[in-house]
Amino acid sequence: LATKQKGKNPDDVKQVRDYICQNYFDVRTFGAVMSTGDDPCGIVRGPVQLNFARSIDxxxxxxxxxxxxxxxxxxxxxxxxxxxxxxxxxxxALYRGEGYVSAMLAQKITGFSEDDLELLWTSIINMFEHDRSAARGKLCMRKLIVFKHDSALGNAPAHILFDKVSVKLKDGVTTPRHYSDYDISIDKDMPEGVTLIEKL
Structure with a gap:
């Protein structure tokens, strides 16, 4: 379809982008840069952004x-x-990663749906279960905490919500070697319009 639309007006390029978003989950979710090559069809801003995870210690x-x-x-x-x-x-090592979902980009740009979001949560929970290797050992998800907003523009800043989740070493532990060496605490007193969901 992209080849067929080559050299057409912006409306045709948008048609190609819409087609790709409808048929490819990764583009619909994370976006893509498709403005290079012989058949450019622009840039798609995805509603889901994930930060690099960092080790707690x-x-x-x-x-x-x-x-x-x-x-x-x-x-x-x-x-x-x-x-x-x-x-x-x-x-x-215990790693903490944070991410964001923009309801506005989902609605107006890629068509990312509630069903897509649930599939994403399922994928994150199980992402290491069917991709084992000696190099990754027993890498696994321990917690998946979601903050759901009533408003598409959000009801509270992300950093305030992320601060609701605290991860600390237990007293007396200097070199963590197990998940049980940590205390995970969640402040469940949410701002108005925000619901905390523990997926895992």
């Missing part, structure tokens, strides 16, 4: 030695059948 990376059994070139095979390598691991 400093992490300590450790290196472990691994053996590679399959050398891929003849030059490397001349010095032996195996070679040594290393892999970095983090014994334990």
């Amino acid at each position: 400093p992490v300590f990376a450790q290196d472990i030695t691994i053996t590679r059994q399959a050398r891929t070139t003849e030059d490397r095979q001349q010095s032996g059948e195996t070679e040594m390598g290393k892999k970095s691991i983090i014994p334990y």
